[in-house]
Amino acid sequence: MSKILLLGSGELGKEFVIAAQRIGQTVIAVDSYENAPAMQVAHGFEVINMLDGEALDKIVAKHKPDFIVPEIEAIRTERFYDYEKQGITVVPSAKAANFTMNRKAIRDLASKELGLKTANYRYATSSEELQNAVKEVGIPCVVKPLMSSSGKGQSTIKTPDDIERAWNYAVDGSRGDVVEVIVEAFIKFNSEITLLTITQNNNPTLFCAPIGHRQERGDYQESWQPARISDKDLFEAQDMAEKVTEALGGAGLFGVEFFLADDGVYFSELSPRPHDTGMVTLAGTQNFNEFELHLRAILSLPIFEITLEKFGASAVILASENSSNPSYEGLENIAGLAKTDFRIFGKPTTRPYRRMGVALTSDTLETNIEEVVERAKEAAKLVSVKY
Numbered sequence: 001m002s003k004i005l006l007l008g009s010g011e012l013g014k015e016f017v018i019a020a021q022r023i024g025q026t027v028i029a030v031d032s033y034e035n036a037p038a039m040q041v042a043h044g045f046e047v048i049n050m051l052d053g054e055a056l057d058k059i060v061a062k063h064k065p066d067f068i069v070p071e072i073e074a075i076r077t078e079r080f081y082d083y084e085k086q087g088i089t090v091v092p093s094a095k096a097a098n099f100t101m102n103r104k105a106i107r108d109l110a111s112k113e114l115g116l117k118t119a120n121y122r123y124a125t126s127s128e129e130l131q132n133a134v135k136e137v138g139i140p141c142v143v144k145p146l147m148s149s150s151g152k153g154q155s156t157i158k159t160p161d162d163i164e165r166a167w168n169y170a171v172d173g174s175r176g177d178v179v180e181v182i183v184e185a186f187i188k189f190n191s192e193i194t195l196l197t198i199t200q201n202n203n204p205t206l207f208c209a210p211i212g213h214r215q216e217r218g219d220y221q222e223s224w225q226p227a228r229i230s231d232k233d234l235f236e237a238q239d240m241a242e243k244v245t246e247a248l249g250g251a252g253l254f255g256v257e258f259f260l261a262d263d264g265v266y267f268s269e270l271s272p273r274p275h276d277t278g279m280v281t282l283a284g285t286q287n288f289n290e291f292e293l294h295l296r297a298i299l300s301l302p303i304f305e306i307t308l309e310k311f312g313a314s315a316v317i318l319a320s321e322n323s324s325n326p327s328y329e330g331l332e333n334i335a336g337l338a339k340t341d342f343r344i345f346g347k348p349t350t351r352p353y354r355r356m357g358v359a360l361t362s363d364t365l366e367t368n369i370e371e372v373v374e375r376a377k378e379a380a381k382l383v384s385v386k387y
């Protein structure tokens, strides 16, 4: 049996640990705070600042894992190359985790090296540089810290007056030690998708049915599977996903994000790990959910095929205040709905917009996907967080 060191212990990690427990693997869950969701179901836990390389080295030496599975981006990923040299498998690879931690590395790889179509972009290290960069990409445009996730520090510039504010907001929302932003032309997309892509050690790359999603404040609100997409756009997205995951290397599940616009498919970014929008697979849409697929690929257990079993949707349950030890009301109401399920992540504290749970709905393959999404939104509203 393998020992897995899970770096990051949120809701995605929790489902991954449950999948690992079910097939007898040992998991040590790590995060920066105690009682994080994945710690509640793991064999052991560690609380450290994962951006601190020495602290990371210490727990790697202590636990001697077979696998290191990053669950968030904010990790001192430069250390991963060393761990690989020590014979530990970093998932999906040290390069994948290191390149996706910083938007610059992954964007330059995708756009310049692999020639994938992306929004026109520039970088800036000061508000003056941002002024020039905005002139080059044009207004409207989107500014993001090089190191952030879930929309933190992200804003849209609609007039030149927004530039200063966008710079300050990005610097405030930036994690890590890098004071630099990316500014991207605003893509007027018709929809956006996540293409879950699974690379395997001894078997071909597989794709899940595309997942549609809607974002607010740079964070996902609802996701559904399958997304509506033309065959042409889907093949294009699959081709780009195959190229970028191959360049990053290793085995595991990736969430590859695309914008679908009138002028074709744009690559946006990717997670070298289960994706938040992929929680829709917890609704039983596939023969294996995204966490089981990640685990199987990591352990080199062959995945023969991925089948779409049902239509499904997920809608987030958010907090609106700062507090600790939250409780939940309305569980009997959501539980009373047909073809509906839910997860409460068990996060020990709340803050405005923090994701605390998710509502999951499904129906047969012949249904109207919009109706499944509508039911998920209504179901999520039945649960309220009490502070």
Ligand SMILES: Nc1ncnc2c1ncn2[C@@H]1O[C@H](COP(=O)(O)OP(=O)(O)OP(=O)(O)O)[C@@H](O)[C@H]1O
Residues within 6 Å of the ligand: 119, 142, 144, 148, 149, 150, 151, 152, 154, 184, 185, 186, 187, 188, 189, 192, 215, 218, 219, 220, 257, 268, 269
């Ligand atoms: N260039 C763009 N044009 C239009 N919309 C954009 C652009 N870049 C980002 N967005 C919108 O903002 C959302 C979040 O952006 P992005 O995925 O880059 O942020 P993130 O912080 O990495 O989020 P996460 O970590 O949750 O994936 C996108 O899904 C999309 O809805």
Ligand SMILES: NCC(=O)N[C@@H]1O[C@H](COP(=O)([O-])[O-])[C@@H](O)[C@H]1O
Residues within 6 Å of the ligand: 008, 009, 010, 011, 012, 013, 071, 072, 149, 150, 275, 276, 347, 354, 355
């Ligand atoms: N888009 C990335 C994403 O969804 N990551 C998921 O959210 C957790 C952090 O949540 P928190 O900020 O509520 O602690 C992470 O640990 C991961 O599970």
Ligand SMILES: [Mg+2]
Residues within 6 Å of the ligand: 257, 269
């Ligand atoms: Mg994203």
